[in-house]
Amino acid sequence: MTSPSAPHLRQFKLPDVGEGLTEGEILSWLVAVGDTVTVNQPLCEVETAKAAVELPSPFAGTVTELLYEVGTTVDVGAPIITIDIGGEGGVSAAGDAPSTGQPAAEPVGTGLIGEQNANGRTSVLVGYGPRNTEATRRPRRSGAAVAARATAPVLPEADYGSGSQRPPLLATAPDITTKPIRHGGLETGRAAEAHAAAEPVATAPPSRASRPGAGALRPLAKPPVRKYAKDLGIDLTSVEGTGEGGVITRADVDAAATGASGTESTLAGRAFGTESPEAGATETRIPIKGVRKHTAAAMVASAFTAPHVTEFLTVDVTRMMKLRTRLAARPELVGVKVSPLLFVARAVLLAARRHPMVNSSWDEAAQEIVVKHQVNLGIAAATPRGLVVPNVKDAGRLTLAELAGALGDLTATAREGRTPPAAMSGGTITITNVGVFGVDTGTPILNPGESAILAFGAIREMPWVHGGGKGGKKKVVARQVTQLALSFDHRIIDGELGSRFLADVGALLHDPGTAWTF
Amino acid sequence: MTALQHTTEVVDPVPGADAPHLPGQPDLVQLLTPEGERVEHPDYSLDITDEELRGLYRDLALVRRWDVEATALQRQGELGIWASLLGQEAAQVGAGRALAADDMAFPTYREHGVAWTRGVDPLHVMSLFRGVDMGGWDPVATRFNLYTVVIGAQCLHATGYAMGLQRDGAESATLAFLGDGATSQGEVNEALIWASSYAAPVVFFCQNNQYAISVPIERQSRAPLFHRAAGFGFPGVRVDGNDVLAVLAVTRAALAAAREGQGPTLIEAFTYRMGAHTSSDDPSRYRLASELEEWKLRDPIARLKAYLSRSGKADAAFFTGVDAEGDELAARLRKGTIEMPDPAGTEIFDHVYAEQTPHLAAQRAEFVAYHESFEGGHQ
Numbered sequence: 001m002t003s004p005s006a007p008h009l010r011q012f013k014l015p016d017v018g019e020g021l022t023e024g025e026i027l028s029w030l031v032a033v034g035d036t037v038t039v040n041q042p043l044c045e046v047e048t049a050k051a052a053v054e055l056p057s058p059f060a061g062t063v064t065e066l067l068y069e070v071g072t073t074v075d076v077g078a079p080i081i082t083i084d085i086g087g088e089g090g091v092s093a094a095g096d097a098p099s100t101g102q103p104a105a106e107p108v109g110t111g112l113i114g115e116q117n118a119n120g121r122t123s124v125l126v127g128y129g130p131r132n133t134e135a136t137r138r139p140r141r142s143g144a145a146v147a148a149r150a151t152a153p154v155l156p157e158a159d160y161g162s163g164s165q166r167p168p169l170l171a172t173a174p175d176i177t178t179k180p181i182r183h184g185g186l187e188t189g190r191a192a193e194a195h196a197a198a199e200p201v202a203t204a205p206p207s208r209a210s211r212p213g214a215g216a217l218r219p220l221a222k223p224p225v226r227k228y229a230k231d232l233g234i235d236l237t238s239v240e241g242t243g244e245g246g247v248i249t250r251a252d253v254d255a256a257a258t259g260a261s262g263t264e265s266t267l268a269g270r271a272f273g274t275e276s277p278e279a280g281a282t283e284t285r286i287p288i289k290g291v292r293k294h295t296a297a298a299m300v301a302s303a304f305t306a307p308h309v310t311e312f313l314t315v316d317v318t319r320m321m322k323l324r325t326r327l328a329a330r331p332e333l334v335g336v337k338v339s340p341l342l343f344v345a346r347a348v349l350l351a352a353r354r355h356p357m358v359n360s361s362w363d364e365a366a367q368e369i370v371v372k373h374q375v376n377l378g379i380a381a382a383t384p385r386g387l388v389v390p391n392v393k394d395a396g397r398l399t400l401a402e403l404a405g406a407l408g409d410l411t412a413t414a415r416e417g418r419t420p421p422a423a424m425s426g427g428t429i430t431i432t433n434v435g436v437f438g439v440d441t442g443t444p445i446l447n448p449g450e451s452a453i454l455a456f457g458a459i460r461e462m463p464w465v466h467g468g469g470k471g472g473k474k475k476v477v478a479r480q481v482t483q484l485a486l487s488f489d490h491r492i493i494d495g496e497l498g499s500r501f502l503a504d505v506g507a508l509l510h511d512p513g514t515a516w517t518f
Numbered sequence: 519m520t521a522l523q524h525t526t527e528v529v530d531p532v533p534g535a536d537a538p539h540l541p542g543q544p545d546l547v548q549l550l551t552p553e554g555e556r557v558e559h560p561d562y563s564l565d566i567t568d569e570e571l572r573g574l575y576r577d578l579a580l581v582r583r584w585d586v587e588a589t590a591l592q593r594q595g596e597l598g599i600w601a602s603l604l605g606q607e608a609a610q611v612g613a614g615r616a617l618a619a620d621d622m623a624f625p626t627y628r629e630h631g632v633a634w635t636r637g638v639d640p641l642h643v644m645s646l647f648r649g650v651d652m653g654g655w656d657p658v659a660t661r662f663n664l665y666t667v668v669i670g671a672q673c674l675h676a677t678g679y680a681m682g683l684q685r686d687g688a689e690s691a692t693l694a695f696l697g698d699g700a701t702s703q704g705e706v707n708e709a710l711i712w713a714s715s716y717a718a719p720v721v722f723f724c725q726n727n728q729y730a731i732s733v734p735i736e737r738q739s740r741a742p743l744f745h746r747a748a749g750f751g752f753p754g755v756r757v758d759g760n761d762v763l764a765v766l767a768v769t770r771a772a773l774a775a776a777r778e779g780q781g782p783t784l785i786e787a788f789t790y791r792m793g794a795h796t797s798s799d800d801p802s803r804y805r806l807a808s809e810l811e812e813w814k815l816r817d818p819i820a821r822l823k824a825y826l827s828r829s830g831k832a833d834a835a836f837f838t839g840v841d842a843e844g845d846e847l848a849a850r851l852r853k854g855t856i857e858m859p860d861p862a863g864t865e866i867f868d869h870v871y872a873e874q875t876p877h878l879a880a881q882r883a884e885f886v887a888y889h890e891s892f893e894g895g896h897q
Contacts, residue, residue: 012594015594015595015596016595017592017593017595017797018798019798039852040587050798050799050800051798051799051800051802052800053593053797053800054593055594056590056593056594057594058594309808
């Protein structure tokens with residue numbers, strides 16, 4: 001492809017890959033300057049509000065320039081890469097060279113997708129790509145033309161090519177008007193739940209009596225007042241109406257807002273509890289910074305460098321819970337919290353000793369897998385500032401009482417927002433206790449630099465097939481059951497190792513006596 | 519024998535994993551296993567020559583090559599959107615090749631494989647997704663209706679058309695395509711009722727690709743989709759949608775029954791959309807990668823290739839030739855798509871009615887005048 005003759009540079013501009021998008025973030029470059037590329041060879045991975053996608057090359061040739069660093073957010077229509085397609089015949093056989101209309105070897109800057117062509121129109125071929133500023137507008141004629149237009153009915157002059165004005169051709173997953181939601185369908189569900197929670201009426205339990213029509217329990221208020229209360233995050237069921245017949249007035253809502261400002265119940269009624277939004281605002285914009293920003297960056301880095309696999313295990317932990325009751329009464333454990341998490345932590349430590357590869361790290365630069373000799377056990381903790389993951393250093397050497405004490409200190413410090421940076425670095429394996437929120441399981445994302453993370457779900461009484469050993473009869477009985485979910489980095493850990501590790505953790509929790517064999 | 523064996527379970531996330539895929543399961547009609555073994559079915563047999571088998575392979579391979587190129591062109595900004603058929607090639611090619619010359623097909627917007635079998639130039643499909651026209655083919659000449667984007671509406675069109683055939687005394691049938699999500703639409707249920715009441719010569723071909731965009735089939739239907747036909751009073755059959763031979767045999771039989779006046783059939787082609795719903799969708803947000811891996815083992819093309827090579831019905835030269843033909847097709851589509859001229863803005867006024875109305879003519883004139891008010895003239 002490369003030719004000793006003068007270079008013929010072509011630029012590939014970031015296309016709208018998802019119906020009306022305006023920007024995308026370069027997640028990774030899959031080629032480097034000097035690489036020879038073929039038509040349709042993946043050039044880079046780009047994340048948009050809708051999806052992370054690979055962009056294939058429209059040209060064959062040699063990469064001469066990557067125009068943006070990884071992590072940059074680029075506007076649709078901006079050139080992202082320059083490729084030298086070589087001499088006159090330097091384009092690929094895959095038909096890249098259009099014979100007419102768009103000359104194959106035109107110099108950079110003309111005739112490409114997204115650029116203005118001779119008649120001043122932008123050849124954004126996706127139909128309704130971004131409007132490229134005023135430059136793409138054709139100047140209006142003066143005089144006669146204005147008169148001509150005066151006789152015509154008013155057509156929507158502005159935004160003729162604006163994506164958001166037009167319906168998508170086909171129904172697609174997140175609506176284009178929603179804000180970008182990154183990583184994980186669960187977030188969509190949570191947003192929906194938060195939205196539902198923000199409906200004042202929806203906060204009443206769906207009992208027969210509270211249905212519209214049944215009357216009494218539904219607070220009486222006129223629609224504009226309902227809207228006003230909703231905007232302020234006021235639950236009307238908690239407001240006393242002073243209007244005629246107990247109808248809640250605007251003044252009542254104002255009074256409730258003043259009285260309740262800053263209290264828990266006010267915030268709970270809104271999707272996002274931050275500063276008081278102005279009345280009538282339909283959204284709250286929260287700057288991305290601090291722990292949120294760090295969490296986002298870490299999760300993106302992790303999700304797109306380590307190929308995650310998640311496995312699930314449902315375990316009967318009734319025996320572990322009985323052991324917990326017995327141990328909690330022992331003198332050496334008085335004064336520390338003997339929580340189910342303590343047993344999960346111990347089980348992870350024992351299982352990691354048997355399978356040291358799960359306690360390892362991928363060193364891309366050195367092209368080495370680093371197997372850690374000590375376990376710095378991370379515990380994901382929800383704090384007022386966001387998610388932090390402090391770790392217990394060399395947790396494998398601690399006695400049960402020491403481990404219980406360390407876990408207690410760690411979470412208490414984190415909740416007070418006083419976790420020092422040193423406590424958050426150097427983790428080697430993490431536990432996330434989603435059960436404390438009453439949920440059963442999840443698919444955790446690895447803490448960057450680690451290769452395994454275990455989600456520990458709520459412990460519930462569940463019907464369970466029990467017994468049947470040694471000729472006994474199998475019965476369905478209520479047992480205490482939990483779910484474990486292990487995500488691991490498939491670059492290091494294969495399904496077999498991940499499964500064995502998870503099975504060992506499960507076995508230790510099901511029958512703590514198994515610990516004797518470790 | 520660890521304690522785990524009777525106390526724990528690993529959740530199997532693969533939809534349809536407990537559905538019948540294996541030969542010997544009475545519910546699923548299969549003539550070619552995922553491993554490429556030819557098997558027989560008591561109700562559906564297929565007499566097919568080696569040349570026809572190679573023809574089916576060529577169809578499948580070229581349709582996939584087209585789809586891959588279209589996906590790339592969308593990512594390069596050359597198509598506004600693309601609805602990929604990746605994984606559904608056998609369902610579409612099998613159904614399309616079962617049609618007689620004068621049977622009429624009513625597609626959704628994903629039936630590129632059926633379009634191929636009807637002789638529609640792929641560039642006419644590409645022009646729709648590039649947004650330069652509404653589909654450039656002649657539905658009468660090709661016996662392939664224009665793509666219908668409204669979910670399920672084409673089932674009513676197909677049923678009405680079939681009732682017309684009935685009244686004309688014609689000996690042909692219609693084939694209505696729909697997806698699993700469409701079965702929740704009112705139109706589809708209305709079409710099934712009308713077709714049943716009048717024993718219309720229509721076959722409903724449902725490609726159950728397991729997802730209605732992101733909603734899994736388990737939420738669309740608590741019962742297997744083909745069971746629904748019984749409620750409407752006509753036969754339903756589930757066929758392995760990744761087995762082109764079984765799809766061909768089952769669809770042929772259903773179309774023959776329709777032409778003979780035996781009324782409609784609901785075919786559920788059990789398959790999997792291996793790509794995204796459209797190029798605007800990110801399936802990794804709602805399904806696990808392991809599920810895709812599971813379905814790759816049931817790939818429709820790989821199994822036919824295995825059967826053809828193992829039985830000696832095709833040699834390496836044949837496969838190389840098809841690959842080369844695919845690359846030529848891709849190059850033709852790439853060039854043809856990029857060079858498509860933009861349509862004149864006035865076209866939207868020209869094809870609404872067979873005869874222009876005064877109101878539309880006035881709007882057209884206003885539109886032209888407005889655009890001529892800019893320097894550079896009318897676009």
